[in-house]
Amino acid sequence: MAAGFKHHQKKFIHMVETLLNNINRLLHHEDMGKLLLRLAVGGLMLFHGLHKLIDGVDGISAMLMAKGLPGFIAYGVLLGEVVAPLLIILGILTRPAALVLAFTMVLAWLMVGTAKTWQLDAVGAWAIESLIYFFIRALAVVLLGVGRFSLCWQYQLAIVYLSGIFICTIKQKCQIQPTNNLLNRIITRLK
Template identity: 50%
Template sequence: MTADKYQDLGKLLLRLTLGALILLHGVSKLRGGTDGIVGLVQSHGLPGFLGYGVLIGEVLAPLLLILGWHARIGAVLIAGNMLVAIGLVHLGQLGQLNEQGGWAIELQALFLGTAVAIALIGPGRYSLNGK
């Protein structure tokens, strides 16, 4: 196997992992409703309809990643979703550690960093619209 194929497999693994993990959050919101998110957005003085944007960032965007169809756009949408989540929910935890000694927002940071990496490197050969 050539180095290019290994890189393409790595890109596929990144896309599938991030897509699946974020999609689980989206499915949870589809099942449980978005009232909590809408209320959170409104509590910050923003229009409630912006809370429905979470469905774009946690359902549509992960599907784009998983399929590899406009995956860079999907990755940018996920990165934006994570920035909003950090800003609205986790801002107070930026300087905190969790019980195990890790960063309190390490999961959100990992999702954000992975999304930015995918946006930069592209989806790879194993995607619907290729490199």
């Protein structure tokens, strides 16, 4: 009886392993996961930025001046909440843009969140939950990178350095690499 049980147990374990392997193989799409993460982080933050772009940054400027800082630096929020999210969504300079977004969340916490750090909001959630959400997800984008589904991956860009010393082309995955025979390579890459 024990031998029959062990046989069925082995068959069951093999069936479960096969099922899990097939599910993992079916759902293994790292680049799609990176795209969804970028769309969520960039897209949701863009709503915050568009609000400030439309209504202005006067409230932020007033908070800065109350802390003894110049009010004009409030326009920096547009960099962190409009430009950076757009770059993240498009997959252009994704890691630096995600770092800017993470830094923006740290600044937002320092401006309005420090008093709320150990509090819950009206529905019982952590009062700085959305700041933490955007900060952690921006760091995830920094660590994971852009993935295949981005403008950076699909289009090869030419960068001409103003110094005129050399020209680089940004190849797939946006790795800058110096080139020789400058003009021919740029023309070839841009076709």
